[in-house]
Amino acid sequence: MLREKFDRYLQGLQDEVLILGSMVEKAIGYAMEALKKRDLALARQVITDDTLINRKRMDIEEKCVELIVTQQPVASDLRIIVAVLNIIIDLERIADHAEGTAKIALMLGDEPPLKPLIDLPRMADRARDMLHRSLDAFIRRDAEAARKICIEDDEVDNLYDQVFRELLTFMAEDPKTITRATRLIWVAHNLERSADRVTNICERVVFTVTGKMEEIGVSKY
């Protein structure tokens, strides 16, 4: 393969990561919308779409392996491919968390709503926005932006604490709410984990730029 062709492949690989990223962003958004609006069809859609996300991840992984085998990449080429291999795992897992939220939306579908959801959608927005910007930083090779995104994980952790405390009070006041409240805690946990996964992606961005493995922010959870 000529160098120009290799460059095109490498570019194509990163475009694929962006496509996968936007699929995952949608999954986060749709899952929360399904939960909020009790839209069971949308929840089922998120669950079905997850298989597409998994397949896309496999495709990208295969392309990485092909490039490693045929091109023996080194230096920044190698770092990009190693970063992609890791980023797609995190993306797939974030999608799994979204799928988990969609499943909870289905479980809660027949139950009366516990309360209007405010902080959970806020967490979802935060996680989705962090994810979007982390991939943007990857494409722009912006280590500084990636480091900043990691710090924002604290805000998601704080929202998680808040949701957790609030739901505990519901359960304490009325044991009949325990099932529903617990499920919402699972949702909060899914979102908290998703934001953590974004910090992993950010660490890969820093690695791509500097060649150094750094643990940037250690999450409370």
Add this chain to the structure above:
Amino acid sequence: MNPKIQTRELSFYYGKVQALNRVSLSINEHQITALIGPSGCGKTTFLRLLNRMNDTIPEVRLSGEVLLDGQNIYQPGVDVVEVRQRVGMVFQQPNPFPKSIYANVAFGPRMLGMNRQLNLDEVVEKSLRAAALWDEVKDNLNKSGAALSGGQQQRLCIARVLAVEPEVILMDEPCSALDPLSTLKIEELMQALKKRYTIVIVTHNMQQAARVSEWTGFFLLGEMLEYRSTQELFTRPQDKRTEDYISGRFG
């Protein structure tokens, strides 16, 4: 880490053409150092300066120093034969003498004055064993060295170098004429040899440099642009030109 060889501001000219420009490099004992770079970058010239192999070329000029265990090998009064005994060389094309396998290996020790048959037998066996060739040739020591396969010939040349008990082995693209399996054998041999010797290898094959060496130096247009641990050089080179070269953007 002990430096076995150090060069200081080493420059070299073929007539008016400058082939090396102030190369300062420290080669660690009992490690493998790889020198890479495009054709004509000066890496082979540099290697040959480490045991005064360029002395015989007319109209060459050198400045700077090459220190072997701290002593400049270019200072007046240094015995060139002794330098080449201490710093052996293996070339790109296997070049066995048109003699028997035994005579090839015994050649160096005989030149250095070893004549007793018993001692020679011992040295020949020891060297062939160290070069991982003994088992393949022990029953045919009188066969011509030229009758061996390319990979075996190269190992014979390594045995010939080992027979004079050098401290450093210079290898100038030792595998470029060999098939992958013979290449693998030479690379395994290098790993075994570095416990006793210091090895410097010039290679065009970057995967080979990445596989076998602990340190890598990148040469371009007579200068050494970057010298660092092999792992670092191939994952996070600091010089853009190194990056461009190792990732195939030029050269």
